[in-house]
Amino acid sequence: MxxxxxxxxxxxxxxxxxxxxxxxxxxxxxxxIIAVDFCxxxxxxxxxxATPDDLATTRAEVEKLGGRIVAIQGDVRDLHQMExxxxxxxxxxxxxxxxxANAGVCTMNRLWEITPEQWNDTIATNLTGVWHTxxxxxxSIIEGGRGGSIIITSSTGGTKGLPFLGHYVASKHAVVGLMxxxxxxxxxxxxxxxxxxxxxxxxxMGHDPEMERFIQLLPSLGAVVRSGxxxxxxxxxxxxxxxxxxxxxxxxxxxxxxxxxxIDAGFCVK
Numbered sequence: 724m725x726x727x728x729x730x731x732x733x734x735x736x737x738x739x740x741x742x743x744x745x746x747x748x749x750x751x752x753x754x755x756i757i758a759v760d761f762c763x764x765x766x767x768x769x770x771x772x773a774t775p776d777d778l779a780t781t782r783a784e785v786e787k788l789g790g791r792i793v794a795i796q797g798d799v800r801d802l803h804q805m806e807x808x809x810x811x812x813x814x815x816x817x818x819x820x821x822x823x824a825n826a827g828v829c830t831m832n833r834l835w836e837i838t839p840e841q842w843n844d845t846i847a848t849n850l851t852g853v854w855h856t857x858x859x860x861x862x863s864i865i866e867g868g869r870g871g872s873i874i875i876t877s878s879t880g881g882t883k884g885l886p887f888l889g890h891y892v893a894s895k896h897a898v899v900g901l902m903x904x905x906x907x908x909x910x911x912x913x914x915x916x917x918x919x920x921x922x923x924x925x926x927x928m929g930h931d932p933e934m935e936r937f938i939q940l941l942p943s944l945g946a947v948v949r950s951g952x953x954x955x956x957x958x959x960x961x962x963x964x965x966x967x968x969x970x971x972x973x974x975x976x977x978x979x980x981x982x983x984x985x986i987d988a989g990f991c992v993k
Contacts, residue, residue: 725753726973731816733757733809735799735856736826738773740926741876743781744961745823745968750790752969754821757812758782758794759805761826765848767840768828769933791816799826799852805859819863821972824856824898825876831933833940834889842890849894853901861909870913874971875902877918879990882983886944887937899983906981915980919967922987923948925958953989 732749736742737758746756758781764772778794785792793815797804813819827849830841853875864871880888881895899918906916923929938945949957967986970976985991 725751726975727821727969728753730820730972731755731757731812731818732821732823732972733759733812733819733856733860734823734825735759735852736773736876737781737794738762738777739781740773740928741921741924741961741964742823742825743777743784744965745825746781746792747784747788748962748965748969749821749823749972750785750788750792752973754790754972755816756785756790756792757808757816757819758785758792759797759799759808759826761798762796763798765828765844767838767844768830769931770927799855800847802855802858805855809859809863813863818867818869819860820867820869820871822856822860822864822871822873823876823968823972824853824874826852826856827876827894827928829888829891829928829931831887831931831937832890833887837890845890846894849891850897850901853898857901857905861914864914865909865912868912871915872972872976873905873909873914873916874968875916875918877902877920877983879920879922879985879987881918881920882985882991885947886941902983903981910980915971915976917971917979917982917984919964919971920983920985920987920991921959921964922952922990923958924964925960929958951990951993952987953993956988959986959988
């Protein structure tokens with residue numbers, strides 16, 4: 724019996740990277756998975772977008788563990804799509820216990836040169852998309868009457884300013900405010916709410932080719948990118964973040980709520 728046996732977890736941005744890793748790790752402990760991802764090109768993003776094949780790979784990896792999963796193409800920017808995804812998951816599993824609001828995008832520009840499209844897509848995905856995910860899922864967790872855990876992916880950019888990432892940083896600070904408010908609102912239902920704050924992670928977003936162009940504009944940015952962590956690593960692995968998600972999903976963290984959990988190799992203390 725895994726520590727999440729009988730639980731159901733909704734994970735956004737689940738087609739690859741951190742989201743896929745979260746799905747696999749939670750499934751390895753017995754959770755059923757509702758995996759949601761846009762799986763279409765996000766124009767203006769410097770790295771390749773996830774694809775339907777990526778989402779199919781997530782499904783295959785969970786099923787290889789013997790886990791149950793429903794994989795859904797859905798856009799967190801669209802409340803109706805998120806509500807439909809939750810209902811499809813409930814039709815399959817009849818409960819919801821864990822939400823990992825992980826979907827996010829990252830583009831780069833100087834604050835006064837951020838395009839309206841970059842601003843709107845970033846805020847719509849990283850902030851409004853989190854709110855859509857929460858709004859669509861919380862009533863079902865409350866109705867279940869068993870408590871639950873909500874984990875929101877923020878960033879080191881949710882605790883400090885980072886150059887060329889003003890819109891991203893704004894969105895990642897904002898979800899901390901959502902978390903702190905929600906933690907108070909749902910505590911009476913024994914639902915816990917926390918944010919996680921990764922440093923650069925070895926995913927497609929973590930290898931954005933746009934970064935090199937901006938290092939040319941601000942050479943000191945190279946030092947932040949390549950040696951910004953206190954520990955002697957440039958990036959952490961998706962599995963490192965998933966271990967924190969697993970802990971926050973399980974009974975060992977039953978009294979942890981309203982917390983900002985850094986998995987940042989010391990980035991924010993350097």
